[in-house]
Amino acid sequence: MKYQIFLAAALLLGACNRDKNEVGTEGMNAAATEASDAAANPTVDNPNVVSENEAPNPNAPVMKFTESEFDFGDIKPDTKVHHTFAFTNTGKSPLLIEDATASCGCTTPSWTKEPVAPGAQGTLEVQFDSRGKQGIISKQVAVRANTQPTITTILIKGNVLTADAKKPL
Template identity: 90%
Template structure:
């Protein structure tokens, strides 16, 4: 992007010299348009995205969750709650979870570490620690596996009660 800005600046400075009309108005407009298009639409190389030219592996494992979101409802302050998400490998080869990371340190995932055969089920347990939290919470867990795409996201949410809300119950 720096090179595009430098190029656009050089073209504009060079075009300001009225003795040399080689670039012309059309050339300046084209260069400015190219520079602004590149700045507005930068290309990002994302290894998790299958390109148009790349075929999706038809034998890849597929992680299909029974539910992708769970609502704990009201959560007592200072408590730990957990939920077990169940998934099935609906693909044609063994599924292996490499890692699972939560969007917050208060959320801890644990999962099936053995390969999950086609048609078999695995589990992802998510624990939330409400200590020091209050109000509406929404936490994501990103699961990286040998699937396509290789990141699958599940969500937990709830409402950590305040001391006043807790007394009212």
Template identity: 65%
Template sequence: MKRTLFSALLAAGLLTMGACNQQKTEVGEAGMNQAATQAADAANPTVDNPNVAAETAAPNPDAPVLTFAESEFDFGSIQQGEVVKHTFEFTNTGKTPLLIDNAQASCGCTVPQWPKEPVAPGAKGKIDVQFDSHGKAGVQNKTVTVTANTQPSTTVVTIKGTVLDGAAGPVRQ
């Protein structure tokens, strides 16, 4: 008895689902999607932000441009435990003030410091990067991702070199 009742309910459910799918096709998927899109657009209006990437949006010709004098620094070979410091100099070659939001290193051993105030068009700035080789050995390649109000919004600079293991030379891993 239970098995028959279960089978009947299952068959009714499948018929109902089939009817829903059939009804959707008859109404037309384009009409339903268009109505949903219009409702979503009305509920979430687009904010005009020239620094947000969109497929159809043209780049902002007035956006700041972060131009580094060099995007990579090779510190060569150092002894384990040494601290290397390097300054990456840049220029805002755009038409509006450059605002650096963040500079994130790829490792805790690398610490960047960047200007917190706006950099005017044509003005220069610098990002100081410090690499601590304590506990490091062999070839090192660390990046700093700079996030700013530029297009694209991120720019990467690299600091690299080799950390030697005392008098024995590079550590083999």
């Protein structure tokens, strides 16, 4: 009797699974077709790129950094170093930095909060904390502003020494 119940249950489960696989295969084929169509005709909505239909704003602010990269050189372990990047608004309208985001939690940006008039200068200070770091570092800061494109990237780099490393005299 137990054998007959087991056999009946196995047949029922096998029949259910077969139905699911057939439906699943059809669904997977449809999903694969949709994915290949999307790959053949990709549409990307990138707010940092002016579309073909949209002309660039000739009056937009322009953020021009004096330097877009800074090398700290050798950095002592467990120290904080900082560098101030200067920029000028070479555009025709006030520049406003909305946000600055670092590629790592060990890097902290702070920037001019008030609008920077055309021809005026602003600053962006970047602090790097070497605690827990060792060797060559390279960190990016993405600055989002009302410029075209909206994101400008600056870079800091350096070499975090080991605790037992001694600098030559």
